[in-house]
Amino acid sequence: MQYWLMKSEPETFGIDDLAACPKGTDHWDGVRNYQARNMMRDQMRAGDRVLFYHSNTKVPGIVGIAEVVREGYPDHTAFDPDAKYYDPKSDPDKPRWYMVDVKFVRKLKRTISLQELKEEHADALEDLPLLRRGNRLSIMPVTAQQWEYILGLES
């Protein structure tokens, strides 16, 4: 089993929105970045665990846990001219963009903020892309050690 961190803007789709979905499950559409696409298409497996991160908000940070329940498949919103992330270059016969389905597992007891993660100055977190300067990846791998460390901060 692998671990991931996925960013979302709470204004658009936050952890509570995921929890409110039927079966707590929704597809992670709208990713239009090749690196993130590759991870969803090629690496994410059902059962993988996900740190749900709120970005572009007052207190950015990790707010919950989700689980991958469906592996990479074409992101149909790329084919829809009315969709926000429509991409005319993505062809249903040769899809450019992929998504996975994720399921709500639980909210953290408290938000583990980006600031807090930075202030840990932990060796374990040194290589976490989230903490690297200028990082813009919306999906990133998390090692088992990083996972344990981060959740160890929760209580």
Next chain:
DNA sequence: GCCAACGTTGGC
């Protein structure tokens, strides 16, 4: 709202 960092686009 600002702006640094980064990815993508497109002219050459």
Next chain:
DNA sequence: GCCAACGTTGGC
């Protein structure tokens, strides 16, 4: 294939 221009991300 280079690289300037542009658009987006996302913390602050």
